[in-house]
Amino acid sequence: MTDKKTLPTEVPTLYIVPTPIGNLGDITQRALDTLNNVDLIAAEDTRHTGKLLSHFGISTKTFALHDHNEQQKAQVLVEKLLAGYSIALVSDAGTPLISDPGYHLVTKCRQAGVKVVPLPGACAVVTALSASGLPSDRFSFEGFLPAKSKGRKDKFLEIAKVERTCIFYESPHRILDSLHDMLEILGPEREVVLARELTKTFETIQGLPLAKLVDWVKSDENQQRGEMALLIHGYRAVSDDSLPEEATRTLTILNKELPLKKAAALAAEIYNLKKNPLYKWGLEHLD
Known part of the structure; x- marks a missing residue:
């Protein structure tokens, strides 16, 4: 000393x-x-x-x-x-x-x-953001995700159209449930980064479209352990030749209860879109 x-x-x-x-x-x-x-x-x-x-x-x-x-x-x-x-x-x-x-x-x-x-020093939020590859010019730290599924879904609905990067902390025993809730609300294409065990021996920083990230975490129990931060790419306005994110999100939800063809028809009617592009998107992205 x-x-x-x-x-x-x-x-x-x-x-x-x-x-x-x-x-x-x-x-x-x-x-x-x-x-x-x-x-x-x-x-x-x-x-x-x-x-x-x-x-x-x-x-x-x-x-x-x-x-x-x-x-x-x-x-x-x-x-x-x-x-x-x-x-x-x-x-x-x-x-x-x-x-x-x-x-x-x-x-x-x-x-x-x-x-x-x-004093300046270590902070998991900034550490994760700096290596995430997500936009860092505007971001918000949202703290820990709610423990209950309804609270999580409400939070994801709240940020669904927020254009800045959103960062959450999550506990390992809820990570899969949270990712599934996120998938239901934000859709399979939203880019999400899991930053786990930062600065430690088994540090992992993995970014994927949400549907693929869920499968990746589910396939490896090691990725369900330790201190975790989830970073969500902000909402992106779509170009004329792209499907609106809210339409694909709605299609994802409807497809849980309806055949894809019917779900695509309903989503197309809701958003005044053509059915075929939505149906094709569903074939490529949904089970």
């Missing part, structure tokens, strides 16, 4: 400190210096953070701040800050507040006039 040094500011400060999402080599020197020199570390899981601190020889005391106690404990930390403490906020992995605790603490600090200093 390095000797304690004076922090860059003498004013009581809350530091937002990202930690690695997998590979410990991704922690920054500034993060290590800050964790070593603050008076207290507010951690999502003190046992988990304790292992990280031990690895780097840091002995700073920790304080538990997680989803279940943050609203009650945030004021305790603000009072410590106002009394002259310097505190670092960390989550189990990545940047605090990004689907992790910290919002209430940061809000209370700003309301109390406490200085808040963010």
Whole structure:
């Protein structure tokens, strides 16, 4: 462990400190210096953070701040800050507040006039996006997908015509169900990237049309394990010689209950299209 040094500011400060999402080599020197020199570390899981601190020889005391106690404990930390403490906020992995605790603490600090200093560092959302091959000029992070199928489908309907890249986190035990719900709502041709176990030994970044991605994940149980992010290509306006995405999506849904010929006829009537192109598309893309 390095000797304690004076922090860059003498004013009581809350530091937002990202930690690695997998590979410990991704922690920054500034993060290590800050964790070593603050008076207290507010951690999502003190046992988990304790292992990280031990690895780097840091002995700073920790304080538990997680989803279940943050609203009650945030004021305790603000009072410590106002009394002259310097505190670092960390989550189990990545940047605090990004689907992790910290919002209430940061809000209370700003309301109390406490200085808040963010450190740049690891974030699974940006890491996944940078290697996805999807448009990155406009994107939104939507957090974890709902646990129930209806909630997921409602969310997919909400973003069906959103033109920016949308990013979700998902748990491994729901990944197949979520992909099937996504397929039903967004259709088989929407490009989706699965980014799994980022920065770790078995890192996987696979992008495919949705129907093929579902089959790929289903065929390999290894792709149903670990930390996951799903990145969905934004809605693309179609050219005159293409079928509208909403028409093929409707055809996909109708075909679950009706013969393809009948489903194509109904979809064509709904969208004022010719039946044959829809029927041909169905033959090529649907079971």
